Amino acid sequence: MFSKSSRVVLGSLCAASAAIALAQSGPKAVSAPTPSVPMADKTFAPPGTKGSPIIGEIFHAQVLLEAAGFSPGVIDGKKGMSLTQAITGFQESRGLGTNGTLDGPTRQALLQGARPATIKVKLGPDDVHSTYIFPLPKDPALQEKLPFLGYRNMLEKVAERYHTTPATVVALNSPQALIGPGQTLLLPNVVPTSRDYAGVPGKGATVMNLLNVDARQPAGKSILVDKSAGVLKVLDADDKLVAQFPVTMGSTHDPLPVGDWKVTTYAFLPPFHYQPNLFWDAKDTATEHMLPAGPNGPVGVAWLDLTKEHYGIHGTPNPETIGRAESHGCIRMTNWDVMRLARMMKPGFAAKFEE
CATH class of the missing domain: 2.40.440.10 (L,D-transpeptidase catalytic domain-like)
Structure with a gap:
């Protein structure tokens, strides 16, 4: 039932998960998620273009804020309360006006970090090797029987490792992109120095x-x-x-x-x-x-x-x-x-x- 294939299509993971849930009797630990096919009804708009869920300026600001020590929560290129909080905290720490907006002085201070918004990553063992659990039960009685409450699939693990969401990883790379050992993905630039x-x-x-x-x-x-x-x-x-x-x-x-x-x-x-x-x-x-x-x-x-x-x-x-x-x-x-x-x-x- 479960394959050890090294390549999985990003946009298909949710659909594959649903299919497995219907087919199996209970949660299991697996070394890799089951591969599937591209979701043909998904369209892809590159970040920064019309139709993309990622606002390029916001995405870059989130990366720079996190690097400066002022976390925006998940890095997803979207406006929200956590971003405003992070900007306000950063402004306070730098002696800037605390208006919570990306005004000129705030942008200038953030850009001193000189960190690109994204980085191309060739996925290695730390990125994708894990004990995956699918489906992940909510009932504590069923959770207790598991060896580990791990990630559901490689996409979820990669997203957390790069401080973002599965949907953002897909939006950065397209639903047809492949995930697995040796595959290259565009990801938020949170790689440590x-x-x-x-x-x-x-x-x-x-x-x-x-x-x-x-x-x-x-x-x-x-x-x-x-x-x-x-x-x-x-x-x-x-x-x-x-x-x-x-x-x-x-x-x-x-x-x-x-x-x-x-x-x-x-x-x-x-x-x-x-x-x-x-x-x-x-x-x-x-x-x-x-x-x-x-x-x-x-x-x-x-x-x-x-x-x-x-x-x-x-x-x-x-x-x-x-x-x-x-x-x-x-x-x-x-x-x-x-x-x-x-x-x-x-x-x-x-x-x-x-x-």
């Missing part, structure tokens, strides 16, 4: 490498989680803003734990103890489960533990929802952003949460 992860404990260095986290990061002393702004700010020893990330924080049922806390320990690729009594939306019949680790697990690739019991800063299997959904009280970030935060901060750092 340094991969020296000396001193990173446990599985952290491996995850940082796989998620293209640059080893060279500003040193943070504390963080401020600002609910009104929807961001997590990294402050240095002089309380200067040096980095910023969009986050999802709390909900009506599980509000942000306002106050002063500390982040004491880090866990990379952690398993997750699902305790339904801690989730207001869990069914009354739900039971506890120990879920395996993986980027598509409930807390993504990392858990940074807060001194408030049951609360932490963690990753997510759905990066496109950051800032647009609610959490169960914790601070949720994209997988690549939570790993970058872990690189900036030493365990034991102070965390202030405010409305």
Whole structure:
């Protein structure tokens, strides 16, 4: 049923996934997604041309903002709240007018980074080799039986490794482009300038490498989680803003734990103890489960533990929802952003949460 073919058509992955779901009885771990044929009803407009979902200027700004330490969330070439937040934070850090727009002074400051928007990547093992799980069940009882909560297919993995979405990878390359070992794709230019992860404990260095986290990061002393702004700010020893990330924080049922806390320990690729009594939306019949680790697990690739019991800063299997959904009280970030935060901060750092 499952092939180890090294080439898969980008635009066909969703259709292939649907077909497999109908044909198999349960989730399985596979070494590669099943190949398929191009989706003939898909048209392709190159980035920057009429009909493309990617706005070239926005896309380049997102790449430059992330490189400067002010994450826009997923890099997709679209305007939105996370982009405005990132621009505002960057402007504050550079002493510019904080209007949240790409005005002249902001463009000029960003372009000092001298980083092209895209890069051509010949896909290698770090890009495409993984344990793929399809279909990925939502039921914790079924998830518990899996060896790993991995990516669904190569397209999903490549998208996360390059801090974007599967749809954006397709939009950059066309639905007829091939994905697999040795294939070349145009991707967001988030390739690190340094991969020296000396001193990173446990599985952290491996995850940082796989998620293209640059080893060279500003040193943070504390963080401020600002609910009104929807961001997590990294402050240095002089309380200067040096980095910023969009986050999802709390909900009506599980509000942000306002106050002063500390982040004491880090866990990379952690398993997750699902305790339904801690989730207001869990069914009354739900039971506890120990879920395996993986980027598509409930807390993504990392858990940074807060001194408030049951609360932490963690990753997510759905990066496109950051800032647009609610959490169960914790601070949720994209997988690549939570790993970058872990690189900036030493365990034991102070965390202030405010409305």
